Amino acid sequence: MRFDLATPSGLTAALGPEMFLVAGAMALLLWASWKPESDEHQRNVAIGSIVVTIVTAGLVIWYMAAGAVSGPGIIAVDNFRWASDLLFLLATLMAIALSMDYAKRVGLTIAEAHVLILLATSGMMLLAAARDLIIVFLGIELMSVAVYVLTGIQRRSGRAAEAALKYFLLGAFSTGFLLYGIALVYGATGATNLARIAERVTASGFSGVPMLSVGIGLLLVGFAFKVAAAPFHMWTPDVYEGAPTPYTAYMAAAVKAAAFAAFLRVWIEAFPAIQYDAPSHRALWYLAVVTMIAGNAIALAQKNIKRMLAYSSIAHAGYILVALVVGTSLGASAFLFYLVAYTLATMGAFAVVMAVAPIREEDEQVAAFGGLWRDRPWLAVAMAVFMLALLGFPIAGGMGFFAKWYVLQAALGRDQNLLAVALVLTSVLSAGYYLYVVMVMFMRPRPKDAQPVAPVPRLTGLVIGLTAGALLIFGVFPNPVLWFARQNTLPVPVPTMSQDMPGMIHGVAPGVAQPAAPPVAAIPTR
């Protein structure tokens, strides 16, 4: 399959899965508002959303299997896009499943919530495909607006309202940064298309131009806000804590992943030549280190498990930034692999939080997990697996270990030894709070005022079981996921400085897919 992106029909066809998803979402939206709110209606719409999601995933797989390619244009048609899409759709499925149980428990009957998830997901898919800064902006807005609403969907909760407002204001602010960055980059290069920008940047040695540097800096800020990298993470804990738990899970897993996917593509495709130039590369390097340290250090002090997981997600943004700093195909593979592990573990962890603390805020305290092992042993064991996976522990933590390993390997392959050591040492720090949860669950008695943990709702249990099972199985036999990550990596135009380390850039193993045709035609050595 080859798409000609210059023609409207080709462009439309290349956006097939997105088109279907949006169309399905629209149809569901009509249906959702057709009938009065009721629990049953809400459930039906949710099932409809799940069907739409699955069909979209089927379409994505079909495009992937058909080996779709395209000429240059505003969107990318490559495996990296499809792989990212599949991850978003997986997270979407789980989020819808969780929100069904959640809605039932708290008596939420807003059927549109499930449709909003679909709309946010379509924005994410656009982000993964974006090869033009304008598309990036569109994708981010489409995704964010839907998520702002989801955060505040529980109108009776003061916390949720606070979180939604905070998220909206700060999000709008950061989008401003992003937009201004786009404008400045356009001013400096005369293009918004990533390939064009790369061409101009490399050809005319623009990297010294202050306008471009400022533009890139503002882009960084915008992205750093969306992926919740320190010091642009301030919104994360409040929003994660206030939002209904299923949507928190969705934000922590999918929203972050989507922003990262776009970030990675922009970074690798638009600025290949200046990646390793000061100061933008240095800025990213420091961003990664600061994020790892701040996320982990502040997480240590958290009492509320949702807040703790929020800071943990910040720390993980730091780890993923390491893969980004590396900026190689290997880094992109590491990113995908990491995302699989991270999505599974995060979704699972929030699902457990939902099962243990469905409504009351007090139950969200880590201390409320005390003695969980006695009450619900399997829930506690699953939570331990998720915690150890986020910690990056082998076997018991499943593929979390290999995920960190992959990132470390990408970093060492680029001689980023200091970054690797920083990653490892901050991981030790994270043991403090992940193990704390495990310790509370297994070694503390149940707090006296705690309500007995209600039986785990079926779908939540399914999500927990599947994520924990997948983590453990891939923790022993990671080969399929490795294949997935390697196969769908982002082809990287080999930067000039790579010559000092031949064989290391793509050197994951013999048989690594070499970039077939770099999107940038040729990079003249400066």
Next chain:
Amino acid sequence: MRDFLASIGYNGWILPALLLVPIVGAAALYIGGVGGRGSGSDDNLERAGDARAIALGTLTIEFLLSVGLWWSYDPAEPAWQAVVNLPWIGDWGARFHVGVDGISLVMVLLTTFIMPLAVLGSWTSVRTKLRSYYALLLVLTTGMLGVFMSLDLLLFYVMWEIMLVPMYFIIGIWGGERRIYASLKFFIYTMVGSLLMLVAILYLWVKVGNSSTFDYDTLVANASFTHRTALYLFGAFFLAFAVKVPMFPFHTWLPDAHVEAPTAGSVILAGIMLKLGTYGFLRFAIPLFPSAATTGWVRTGILVLAVIGIVYGALVAMVQPDFKKLVAYSSVSHLGFVMLGIFALTVQSVQGAIMIMISHGISTGALFLLVGMIYERRHTREIEAYGGIARVVPMFAVFLTFVSLSSIGLPGTNGFIGEFLVLLGAFRAAPILTLIATTGVIFAAAYLLWAIQRILFNSLDKPENRTITDLNRRELFIMGVLAAAILWIGIYPAPLLRRTEPAATRFVNSVTGSAATRTAAAVGASISR
């Protein structure tokens, strides 16, 4: 025997089988327990017998299976034996590659020997959540055995970390009063060390293994770095292993963990897990970076730390009011001897170090078991709470005295052979340090004999001590087996030495690579025959 083993292809499946059997046993625990009852607690003591029996049965099968290695191992053959090499993670070139040499062999056998005794020893002391307890013990067995037989660095690392989780839970759930603190300390200490080792392994893989192999032999053969890099990498490995051993300034987790752990946990910690650290030095840290390990200041520094550990451990043990803590500190002292032997780098001292690793596993394991047995009866470990109980519990007294003497290193017991060889070998490498280390033997006699005197022989002045019951048949059996092992190694160590000698020689030669060691090899060989 060897022919029989060869006829059933023993060497082809034994090592994976040893790793698999405990896992199967752990699964069987849960399958056996699920029937009829909800997924609720496994506190059901009526069915406790099942869990214990399954665990004990599994570990006994494990031991019986592993015994064959004793005969199937051919000391004359220099290559790895019982090798199984299967693909694992193709992308990264990691393989499921296991095999044994003389050192691994005795460590594997020590593990499979101690484990069933540890389970039998905590037969009645653990009363809650039995299934999980025994499942964790079984998983732990797999992890420890995996470390001893891995020939692939990724596999090794994974096994190394696996051990951490079961032990963390065993201490944290079934331990004593300060169990949470102790378990967390244990976990964090070990993890800090091992994560830096992870980076070092990755670095080796990228630079030496060309991102395509973790194979031990390949990495050892091709590892060459600038001196500075080698020092950094050695440092990373050193930290991981030194924490585990534990060497002097890194030992503070040990008293907490050993004291708070339940009896079986202490036995395993002292008997087997501490050896993982010294084994790591023998197998990985030194052969991979010989230039760094033999650098003057590094080696001297480690030797000094080892000797400080010997003397310090002994002195601290002497003033402990808690008998379990006393035994814990005596481990610091004994492991100091092992480190001294390893870094003295003569064949004798290395063989001695291996011998201490074995005999410390048996003797200290036995001491912890005895502490556990008396604790179950009196619920105190304070030495002062006892006194004159030899009259009340004669069999306990016999075994405590006997095991203590073996721990001190009385000739004719296992403790003597190892310490003697280490001191003999190390004297040529570092005479002054060895002289200081020798005082450790004297201190050992002092703290143990003094403790025994206060526990067993002083006047029987506390009424609660008059009603302690003596060892029952199960306990007598455990101690009998251990005493037999102590005597056997003490009187006739030649078969053991014969099996470890080639490996020790190879180790020393590969590190020093000089002609000077050849004479030492001759001496070592003459002792072992």
